[in-house]
Amino acid sequence: MNSVAEKFLSKVPQYTRNRRHFSSFVTHGNVRKWANLLTVEMERKLRKVQVKGYPYILFLDPCNYCNLRCPLCATGRNDLGRKQAMLSFEHFKRYFDPFAPYLFETNMHNWGESLLNKEVYRMIEYVQSRNVGTNLSSNFVKLDSNDLDNLLDCGLEYLIASVDGTSQETYSKYRVRGNYDTVIENLSELLRRRNQRRQRTPVIEWQFILMRHNEHQIAEAQQLAKKLGVDRLRFIPVGLPYDAPNRKELANEWFPKELRGRTDSDGNEQQFAQKDKPSPCFYLYRSFVINPDGGVSPCCIVPRQHTDFANLSELTEIDVLKIYNNEYYQSGRALFGRKASQSKVKTTCDGCDIFARPPANPVIRGEVDPSDQPGGAFVPLSQIGLGPASVERSDVDA
Ligand SMILES: C[S@@+](CC[C@H](N)C(=O)[O-])C[C@H]1O[C@@H](n2cnc3c(N)ncnc32)[C@H](O)[C@@H]1O
């Protein structure tokens, strides 16, 4: 199998864009932000439960509606567990402002197709004007000529186009309702206009999720990426719904057969904190996730409203550190701590095995060094009363 992709997929952590992050640390940095970055990283290393560092990466979702129906995405499966909403510019600004002084980047997407919210360009412009970089991931299906120009005018720094295949057949097996030719045309036209303007941004990444049905198209994707002139082609491993009860079954259906990197040798799904490198969940130290309804999720992996850690729409004043140190965040971080947790609150993090943590009892008694422990303790969500939920969804045409 293709050695470039194999090499890439064997790297950890697999979802981070290190080159992109490095560039925004430089471009959007200042003394206050860098000092905060050091504090955050130190606190994570020391497994602090209460923190002084501010989150430096924000996810602010402009909308959680989507035109596609990707079968492993909570929105695509109509299994978001949250009311769908379009974020207004006024709410966006109210949520963004308190975080701005410490941010290097804001992700202008999370659980929907952000380009369906026509205010998104104004939001991006605003974020950039506050010296914070912007990233946006899109399925790139539903765009018109104005959208293409707006993407070039608004100052967006990094665009991720989600295209998982090199033919309609493979592409639409995951991007259900999507049209492959339309996406490639949109991408090609954006590149043409950007190059005509001699503009360097947005950097355009073609993101290709490797799955069983498209893993044979790696070489073709590489050729087409070159022909199109995208700045980066990035293969990423396929993730499964966080709380799906049938993950093994889904893994058999979707995980690549030939490529390794997402699974261990015994066939188990391999997550961010691989066996030889256990470390506390980085989301609970570095990032902050705001949904269009103002709900705060602990990370971009869990969508459900009933697992939220706060709701900004209910607050008259947003005190970032007060929220970041509330009982939910502290409870989440305590799961990775070296000492017994005093927290009585259980959160969705209790049922999460994405980041390895020591088996609870010995660590809570302080008998075992967490860094010696392989794997993570997985408590099924059903055991802590946090099962899947579903809400009605309004339809959006493809
Ligand atoms: C939920 S989507 C929202 C943004 C946009 N609708 C899109 O698809 O690009 C956020 C990111 O998750 C990626 N994604 C979707 N399904 C995935 C899966 N099963 N495994 C890994 N990443 C996935 C998307 O490609 C996108 O980059």
Ligand code: SF4
């Ligand atoms: S396009 Fe993005 S948001 Fe829409 S269903 Fe697919 S992964 Fe989810």
Ligand code: SF4
């Ligand atoms: S659910 Fe898992 S990945 Fe998300 S914040 Fe909690 S521990 Fe981290």
